[in-house]
Amino acid sequence: MKLSEEDDAxxxxxxxxxxxxxxxxxxxEHVAKQPEAVSLTRMSQDLDLPKSSLLGVLRTLTEHHYLxxxxxxxxxxxxxxxxxxxxxxxxxxVRMARPMLRELADRSGETxxxxxxxxxxxxxxxxDKCESYQVxxxxxxxxxxxxxxxxxxxxxxxxxxxxxxxERYLDRxxxxxxxxxxxxxxxxxWALLEKTRRxxxxxxxxxxxxxxAGIAAPILDxxxxxxxxxxxxxPIERSKRGLSRLTKMTHDVAQELSAYYGRGSSxxxxxxxxxxx
Numbered sequence: 589m590k591l592s593e594e595d596d597a598x599x600x601x602x603x604x605x606x607x608x609x610x611x612x613x614x615x616x617e618h619v620a621k622q623p624e625a626v627s628l629t630r631m632s633q634d635l636d637l638p639k640s641s642l643l644g645v646l647r648t649l650t651e652h653h654y655l656x657x658x659x660x661x662x663x664x665x666x667x668x669x670x671x672x673x674x675x676x677x678x679x680x681x682v683r684m685a686r687p688m689l690r691e692l693a694d695r696s697g698e699t700x701x702x703x704x705x706x707x708x709x710x711x712x713x714x715x716d717k718c719e720s721y722q723v724x725x726x727x728x729x730x731x732x733x734x735x736x737x738x739x740x741x742x743x744x745x746x747x748x749x750x751x752x753x754x755e756r757y758l759d760r761x762x763x764x765x766x767x768x769x770x771x772x773x774x775x776x777x778w779a780l781l782e783k784t785r786r787x788x789x790x791x792x793x794x795x796x797x798x799x800x801a802g803i804a805a806p807i808l809d810x811x812x813x814x815x816x817x818x819x820x821x822x823p824i825e826r827s828k829r830g831l832s833r834l835t836k837m838t839h840d841v842a843q844e845l846s847a848y849y850g851r852g853s854s855x856x857x858x859x860x861x862x863x864x865x
């Protein structure tokens with residue numbers, strides 16, 4: 589944490605800063621703010637950078653479709669729009685979920701987490717958290733990834749996916765170079781997905797981290813599509829004393845969050861006939 593604060597305070601012209609990267613980001617930001625395509629000359633003037641410094645960056649950004657060139661002027665390209673489509677929903681979900689994460693952590697006394705799918709790595713990723721105030725607590729850095737098939741949040745995220753997509757995911761992880769740990773039992777897995785959809789909540793007891801229990805519930809949009817999973821990470825011994833209460837609490841807070849996205853029904857999306865299982 590201290591290192592992060594020192595980095596933020598570092599002068600922009602410090603030799604330790606990654607200046608080419610910052611220049612690239614400034615160029616993208618500048619082009620994004622313009623109402624129409626912008627010329628090299630105008631960009632050079634606005635950013636106070638020589639054309640020679642800009643040309644190489646602009647060429648690379650154009651080759652990778654982060655910018656498009658129209659008659660000597662530059663505008664955002666499809667790669668930039670695709671990046672925005674990935675990033676913006678995540679920020680929106682984090683912003684909307686943060687008060688609910690805090691509420692769940694305060695009410696439960698346990699660490700609450702917000703998880704989303706990362707198909708590229710075939711994992712879930714935690715994009716926000718509110719830690720428990722208790723001395724003995726579950727803690728994990730934001731950005732940590734976890735397997736989908738054996739975690740409460742992962743099962744929730746898979747349960748609202750099309751069955752064909754889940755089958756491709758299973759093929760991918762089962763064909764990996766190393767045996768799965770913990771092992772995957774397909775019959776049990778499909779039964780767990782069915783139960784998760786029916787109950788609108790998933791629980792695990794030391795499946796991935798032996799000393800940690802997990803509870804997760806889906807955050808759904810108005811059409812029943814899944815946006816993310818709201819989860820609790822609980823020291824396993826403490827979970828045994830209040831699992832039923834914490835499960836209902838997680839379910840109810842996730843339902844409340846789903847309502848912000850227009851989800852009115854408390855049950856599974858009946859129209860999603862092709863979703864797993």
